Amino acid sequence: MKTKKVISLLLALSLTMAAITGCGGNAGTAASASQEPSSEAAADISAAPEAERETTEADSLIGEPFAETVNISLLNSKPEITKALEAGAGIFSEKYNVVIEVFETDSPGDVIAQRYASGDAPTIAILDYINVVDLSAEKILDLSDQPWCEAGGRDLGVIVNDKVYGMPLTVEGRCLLYNKTIIEELTGREFSTDDYVTLDQFSALVDELKEAGMEHPVVLNSEDWSIGQHFYQYIYMLQDGTAAGGISFLNDVHNGNTTFNENDVFNKVYDAMDIFIANNINQADPLAADYDLNASYVAEGEAAFWLNGTWAWPDFEPFIVEGMEYGTLAFPINGAPELEGRLAASGTKFISIDVANSTKEQQEAAKLFLNWLVFDSEGQNVLINDCGIVTAFTNIVLPPSNPFNVGLKEYIDKGMTVEGVTYMPSDHRSSLAANMQAYLDGVMSRAEVAGKLDEYWTINSPK
Amino acid sequence: MLMKRAMSNGRKSFLYLTFAGPAMLFFFLVVIVPLVYGVYLTFTDWDGLSSNINYVGFSNYIEALKDKAFLDSLLLTLEYVFLSVISVNIIAFGLAYLLTSGIKGQNFLRAGFFAPNLIGGLILGYIWQFVFSRVLVGLYDYIPLGIFQKSWLSSPNTAFAALIIVTAWQYSGYMLIIYISGFVGIPKDLIEAAKIDGANEGKVTRHIRLPLMVPSFVICLFLSITRTFKVYDLNLSLTGGGPYDSTKLAAMHIYTKAFENYKYGTGQAEALILFLVMAIISLTQTYMGKKREVEM
Numbered sequence: 001m002k003t004k005k006v007i008s009l010l011l012a013l014s015l016t017m018a019a020i021t022g023c024g025g026n027a028g029t030a031a032s033a034s035q036e037p038s039s040e041a042a043a044d045i046s047a048a049p050e051a052e053r054e055t056t057e058a059d060s061l062i063g064e065p066f067a068e069t070v071n072i073s074l075l076n077s078k079p080e081i082t083k084a085l086e087a088g089a090g091i092f093s094e095k096y097n098v099v100i101e102v103f104e105t106d107s108p109g110d111v112i113a114q115r116y117a118s119g120d121a122p123t124i125a126i127l128d129y130i131n132v133v134d135l136s137a138e139k140i141l142d143l144s145d146q147p148w149c150e151a152g153g154r155d156l157g158v159i160v161n162d163k164v165y166g167m168p169l170t171v172e173g174r175c176l177l178y179n180k181t182i183i184e185e186l187t188g189r190e191f192s193t194d195d196y197v198t199l200d201q202f203s204a205l206v207d208e209l210k211e212a213g214m215e216h217p218v219v220l221n222s223e224d225w226s227i228g229q230h231f232y233q234y235i236y237m238l239q240d241g242t243a244a245g246g247i248s249f250l251n252d253v254h255n256g257n258t259t260f261n262e263n264d265v266f267n268k269v270y271d272a273m274d275i276f277i278a279n280n281i282n283q284a285d286p287l288a289a290d291y292d293l294n295a296s297y298v299a300e301g302e303a304a305f306w307l308n309g310t311w312a313w314p315d316f317e318p319f320i321v322e323g324m325e326y327g328t329l330a331f332p333i334n335g336a337p338e339l340e341g342r343l344a345a346s347g348t349k350f351i352s353i354d355v356a357n358s359t360k361e362q363q364e365a366a367k368l369f370l371n372w373l374v375f376d377s378e379g380q381n382v383l384i385n386d387c388g389i390v391t392a393f394t395n396i397v398l399p400p401s402n403p404f405n406v407g408l409k410e411y412i413d414k415g416m417t418v419e420g421v422t423y424m425p426s427d428h429r430s431s432l433a434a435n436m437q438a439y440l441d442g443v444m445s446r447a448e449v450a451g452k453l454d455e456y457w458t459i460n461s462p463k
Numbered sequence: 464m465l466m467k468r469a470m471s472n473g474r475k476s477f478l479y480l481t482f483a484g485p486a487m488l489f490f491f492l493v494v495i496v497p498l499v500y501g502v503y504l505t506f507t508d509w510d511g512l513s514s515n516i517n518y519v520g521f522s523n524y525i526e527a528l529k530d531k532a533f534l535d536s537l538l539l540t541l542e543y544v545f546l547s548v549i550s551v552n553i554i555a556f557g558l559a560y561l562l563t564s565g566i567k568g569q570n571f572l573r574a575g576f577f578a579p580n581l582i583g584g585l586i587l588g589y590i591w592q593f594v595f596s597r598v599l600v601g602l603y604d605y606i607p608l609g610i611f612q613k614s615w616l617s618s619p620n621t622a623f624a625a626l627i628i629v630t631a632w633q634y635s636g637y638m639l640i641i642y643i644s645g646f647v648g649i650p651k652d653l654i655e656a657a658k659i660d661g662a663n664e665g666k667v668t669r670h671i672r673l674p675l676m677v678p679s680f681v682i683c684l685f686l687s688i689t690r691t692f693k694v695y696d697l698n699l700s701l702t703g704g705g706p707y708d709s710t711k712l713a714a715m716h717i718y719t720k721a722f723e724n725y726k727y728g729t730g731q732a733e734a735l736i737l738f739l740v741m742a743i744i745s746l747t748q749t750y751m752g753k754k755r756e757v758e759m
Contacts, residue, residue, distance in 0.1 A: 110722035113511040117727070134725070138514055224703075287706045288596050288614035427724040434708035441617070441706065 061147045062371040063364070066097040070365040072123035072358070073101045075115070077108035078170075078349050080314040081387040088382030092372055098365040100124075106225065109134075109426045121357040124366045129422040132158040132166035132350050133463060140165055140352040141363060148374040148393060156347040156392040158422075166350030167370055168392040173310040173328055173408040173417075174230050174344040180325040182301035186212035193329050193407075197341035199272050202332035206279050209304055216281035219297050219306040220440065222289040226308065227440055228433025232453075233421040234269045234331055235260075237344050241418040246462070250423075253457040260450035268333050270446050276307060277440065286440045295319055298326075305329070310404040311348075313388050317402070328407030330416070339418065343411035346420020347392055423462035431456055504731045511727040523732040533733050536716040537740065540692060543626060543712060548687045550631040551638055555683065558635065559642030560668075573643065577636035584633065588700025591629045592616065619709035622702045626710060629701055630691060638683045645679030646672070674757040681752035685745050692741040713737050 074089070076082050082104045089100035105111040108127045115121045116139060125131075125140075132140070136158070144164045146153065158166030183191045186209050196202050209217045221227055236246035249265075252258045260266045281303045282289040292315065297303040299319035306312070310328060320326070330343045353366045373379040374393050383391055384398040390405045390412075400406045411417055435452045438444035470478075505523050507516045527533060558576060562569045579587070596614040603611040615621040649672060657667050695714040698704065704711035711719075717737065721730025 107723075110718070113722045113725065117511055134512060137512075139512065224705075285600070285613045285617050287617040288600070290596075430719050430723040434705070437705065438707040443707070 061375045063096075063368040065095060066361070066365065068097070070098045070361050071101070072098060072362045072365050072369075073103070074124040074126070075108070075112065075122035076102055076104045076126045077106065077111075077128070078126060078311065079104050079106055080311055081389070084314075084382060084386035084388075087386060088373075088379065089369075091378055091382070092369055096365075096368060096372070098369065100369065116356065119357055121354045123354050123358045123362045124369065125352050125354065126169060126349050127166070127352060128348075129158055129166070129350060130424060130426050130463060132352050133160055134426060135352060136160040136163075136165040139354065139356045141355045141367075143167060143353065143367075146367060147371060151374065151395045152392040158350050158352075166352050168347040169349040169351050170311070170347065170387075170389040171345060171392055171408070171412070172348045172390070173404075173411065174233065175309060175331060175407075176329040177298060177306040177308055177310075177312065177316070177404060178327055178329050179298050179301050179304050180327050182214075182324070183209065183304050185301075186214060186304075193327065194341065196329065197332060199268070199275065199332045199334040202272075203275050206275065206305075210279070214302075214304060216279055216283060217304040218276045218279040218281065219294045219303045220276055220280045220282060220286060220289065221291060221294060221308060222282070222287045222437065222440070223291065224429060224433035224437065228436040229429045230309065231273070231307075231436055232428070232432060233424075234344065235263075235266050236421050236424075237418045238265050238269060238331070238333060238336070238339055241339050241342060243419045243422065246419075246421060247423055250457055250462040253454060254461045256458070260453045261447055265333075265336075266450065267446075268335065269331075270449075271334065272332055273439075287437060291315065292319075299324075310390070310408045313402040313404050316404075326403040328404055328411070330411070342416045342418045343408065344420060345408060345412055345417040346422070348420070425460050425463055427460075428456075501731045502735065505728055505735060507728050509727045510725040511721060512725065519728065523728040524736075526729050527732040527736055530720075530729070530733070532711075533713070533716055533720070533736075536711050536713045537737065539623075539710070540694075540713040540737075541740075543623070543630075543694075544688060544691045546627050547630040547634075547691045548684065550627060551634045551687050552680075552683055554631055554635040555638035555642050558639050559646055562639070563643055563646040573639065576639050579632050580634065580636040582633075584694070584696035585700045587629060587633055588697045591625065591632075592701055595625050616702055617706055619706060622706060622710045626697065626701060629697060630694070633697070634687060634690065638687060641679050641683050641686075642676070645676045649675050674755075677752055677756045681749055681756075684748050684752070688745045688748065689741060692737070692744075 074085065076085055082102060086102045089102055093099050103122075108125070109131050112121070112125055112127060112131055112135070116135075121139070127135075142163045142165060143149070143153075143157075146164070146167070148167065149157070149164055153167055154164055156168040156171065157164045158168075178191075180191050183205075187205070196205055206217050236250065239245040239249045249258070249263065253260065277283075277286075280286060281297055282294070294306060294308075295312065295316045296319040298306045299316055300321055301324065316326075328343065330341050333339060351370060353363055353370075355363065358366075373383050374395070380396050380398055383389060384396065385401045388401050388405065390400055390408050400409045432452065435444060435449050439446070439449050506518055506520065508519045508523075509516050562573055562576075566572075582590075595616050599611050600614055610621075615625045653671055653675075654667055657671055662670070693714055694712060695718065698710065698712050698715050702710045704715050713733075714737070717730050717733045720733060721727045724730075
């Protein structure tokens with residue numbers, strides 16, 4: 001019948017259209033997206049020639065807009081800043097005719113290996129220190145000639161064989177995030193981080209809070225990168241506060257000269273962890289902890305301390321209560337007067353530019369973006385205010401944008417920091433995180449965790 | 464007068480190529496070529512990143528067989544396959560039996576049971592993670608039963624059970640469709656003849672339905688075995704291998720070995736071993752099933 005034929009023809013047609021739009025969708029939108037910036041850029045250049053053509057010093061450092069649209073991709077391993085990066089990329093693309101596709105992951109090591117294996121590496125990659133070191137041999141650009149190296153890039157970037165391969169994106173602190181207002185309310189006096197630098201002092205405060213009605217003053221995460229990676233770093237960082245000290249300890253373990261169980265710092269760090277666990281708001285089911293719920297506990301004052309780090313502000317912000325103050329507290333440790341009250345602050349994420357799978361033009365565009373972030377006022381705004389980071393670059397004078405960063409900067413300015421950990425092999429997390437989670441759940445003992453750490457570091461050495 | 468022209472070999476080949484060619488080409492490019500390349504990689508020490516590739520003979524295979532974690536994950540996967548396949552097929556068969564007995568709205572029900580299969584494994588995992596961690600735990604306030612007290616995903620045994628439950632939920636619908644077509648394909652006159660001869664429902668099922676359904680069993684067992692052996696997306700989104708790596712199945716272990724530990728050669732060797740185990744089991748099952756097929 002005619003109606004049947006018509007209907008089946010329409011159905012077939014709509015299915016085909018769906019298939020075509022689905023497959024060609026990406027290409028379509030990318031093409032249309034690139035059309036707009038180029039026409040806008042053309043309009044800008046012709047419409048306001050005087051304003052644009054005025055070459056400031058910053059402009060000459062950054063570079064010139066591209067005549068033809070260049071498409072590059074950016075792998076972001078800091079999910080908190082993806083939205084800010086996308087917005088920044090939008091501003092940048094309008095001015096310089098470069099379209100940046102941003103995608104995120106929270107596990108950069110394996111994703112970047114995967115991408116290189118499939119010949120589809122992102123032009124720009126935001127990675128951990130060890131990832132940049134692993135890639136430096138053949139896959140990424142030597143950035144030693146870039147203008148930001150002198151402004152702090154060389155001091156805190158990834159250096160391999162005296163060449164700069166990774167631009168430092170952030171300086172972050174690993175610490176206890178706290179809710180100042182609720183602590184002061186419950187204790188009835190002012191709270192200062194200087195008063196709580198030892199574990200005994202901290203523990204006494206926790207008891208005080210409990211007596212005042214706060215059932216569980218501490219919040220612990222369950223994520224493997226948090227409890228299973230960052231926590232281990234306290235053991236290494238607090239050996240003597242320097243990277244060399246941490247490396248020397250790990251070499252001793254590697255050579256069989258000492259074990260984790262015998263190590264004083266290991267036991268002190270775990271003493272602190274035991275206090276945290278005993279007062280954990282997620283006590284009933286520590287591994288089912290939800291990151292956002294955890295943020296809300298401290299933001300709203302149900303708990304006082306969150307073992308995490310200064311990167312958490314974007315996830316924390318949705319829950320903050322108007323009028324409450326928040327800050328950062330160094331990891332409490334007994335019997336180490338030279339390390340007390342020192343925040344674990346270090347360069348964390350690093351940016352590399354691919355050389356193996358990208359064209360020369362794409363590499364230039366990537367370099368331009370990095371320059372723009374450091375030297376252009378709008379780029380700096382993206383970095384400091386939108387992404388909410390504390391930067392390594394001395395030329396950027398914008399003040400820290402959130403309470404956690406304010407706290408971090410205070411510790412840095414006072415010189416009260418310990419050096420971060422950049423020497424863990426790339427399989428540290430996947431091999432050891434599970435043990436820490438088992439410890440959190442009460443299924444593994446301290447001695448067993450120490451044994452596993454010994455096992456790992458006997459096979460591997462610090463890089 | 465009818466004139467039948469025998470098709471020339473050339474014309475036959477042309478027809479075969481046109482119809483089967485594209486599919487064969489894709490199969491070759493997407494399955495065969497990577498497999499061969501993978502086998503080549505198992506004899507190298509590639510770390511997944513560098514351009515330096517050296518031959519290392521069989522050392523990757525030896526390392527794979529000595530890797531206790533891999534063997535543990537393989538054993539765990541076998542357990543998981545065994546329990547999932549049984550659950551999926553029993554549920555699917557039972558539902559198919561009910562949904563071909565002529566109850567009201569059975570077409571709607573068939574579609575309804577099939578729907579979970581349409582949701583990808585990743586999203587399914589996240590949905591059920593929410594159910595196990597938040598919904599069930601929330602029920603504890605109203606029904607204080609032990610099983611609702613903690614999230615099922617926080618301890619190894621219940622997390623494993625969760626994996627099986629979600630797998631059964633996902634695949635029962637798919638196998639259901641196959642079993643239904645098997646049931647529907649049984650000639651009604653055979654059943655009527657048996658009933659006239661005095662057979663009850665149970666005897667009819669045992670002696671008529673089951674033997675004639677063997678092809679469906681073979682297909683469903685094959686599909687469920689191969690799919691559950693290779694599971695990764697559900698594993699990742701539901702438990703992430705946790706708690707503390709206790710539900711890390713073989714595919715996840717291989718992924719970690721190749722991409723996180725940067726041991727591509729060993730990871731590929733482990734993948735090949737997994738493939739061999741899976742192939743032996745499923746092909747044996749198919750062979751035994753084919754032998755039992757009843758010709759009508």
